[in-house]
Amino acid sequence: GNSVTQMEGPVTLSEEAFLTINCTYTATGYPSLFWYVQYPGEGLQLLLKATKADDKGSNKGFEATYRKETTSFHLEKGSVQVSDSAVYFCALSGSGGSNYKLTFGKGTLLTVNP
Amino acid sequence: DAGITQSPRHKVTETGTPVTLRCHQTENHRYMYWYRQDPGHGLRLIHYSYGVKDTDKGEVSDGYSVSRSKTEDFLLTLESATSSQTSVYFCAISESLEDYGYTFGSGTRLTVV
Numbered sequence: 001g002n003s004v005t006q007m008e009g010p011v012t013l014s015e016e017a018f019l020t021i022n023c024t025y026t027a028t029g030y031p032s033l034f035w036y037v038q039y040p041g042e043g044l045q046l047l048l049k050a051t052k053a054d055d056k057g058s059n060k061g062f063e064a065t066y067r068k069e070t071t072s073f074h075l076e077k078g079s080v081q082v083s084d085s086a087v088y089f090c091a092l093s094g095s096g097g098s099n100y101k102l103t104f105g106k107g108t109l110l111t112v113n114p
Numbered sequence: 115d116a117g118i119t120q121s122p123r124h125k126v127t128e129t130g131t132p133v134t135l136r137c138h139q140t141e142n143h144r145y146m147y148w149y150r151q152d153p154g155h156g157l158r159l160i161h162y163s164y165g166v167k168d169t170d171k172g173e174v175s176d177g178y179s180v181s182r183s184k185t186e187d188f189l190l191t192l193e194s195a196t197s198s199q200t201s202v203y204f205c206a207i208s209e210s211l212e213d214y215g216y217t218f219g220s221g222t223r224l225t226v227v
Contacts, residue, residue: 031212032211032212032213032215036213036215036218039226041217042220043202043204043219043221044157044216044218044223045218045219046214046215046216046217049215051212052214059202074217079122080157089156091215093211093212093215094211098160099211100164100170100211101144101147101159101162101172101211102216104157105156106155106156107156
């Protein structure tokens with residue numbers, strides 16, 4: 001079945017540092033890939049997405065590229081801010097028997113210190 | 115989030131009592147979902163709906179039931195609450211998974227004492 005593996009963290013960085021959160025997946029067919037962000041006490045929000053191989057999703061300075069050859073969708077940001085502190089979830093859309101739901105990784109807690 | 119609201123936002127209830135959580139959407143989306151979020155377990159799907167009166171089980175459906183009598187409302191009921199059901203519950207909606215993924219509600223924090 002479909003699965004998503006992401007680095008569990010926690011990840012702690014200083015402000016203006018470079019961020020990478022790794023995400024790899026296993027899926028049949030051609031899923032869409034997503035990154036969601038969850039700020040403390042809130043629901044998950046869509047951060048960015050990519051719907052086909054080699055697409056790059058971007059939003060708020062974050063980027064991720066859909067790499068089918070390495071089955072990866074790593075999240076990057078060149079210079080993090082304290083306000084980026086949150087939990088980040090990688091997800092993929094289902095296909096075949098799982099085409100009714102998203103499959104999520106377990107989340108990565110990011111803390112950015114001033 | 116705009117277009118999807120959950121109620122109540124917080125609830126404390128006693129073991130053995132029934133509890134109903136409500137998810138309301140104004141987006142006219144076909145698909146609705148209930149998840150629970152617990153430390154160490156991430157998000158786990160409880161039940162989902164693919165239309166009015168069309169529902170199915172997720173991976174952790176024991177002890178929960180759902181109903182969807184109209185497009186905009188999806189109710190989650192704990193028939194007899196247990197302490198293991200203390201959690202944060204999220205509702206999500208979707209019209210096209212591949213194109214847009216989910217939109218999540220703000221969550222309901224449920225404590226069973």
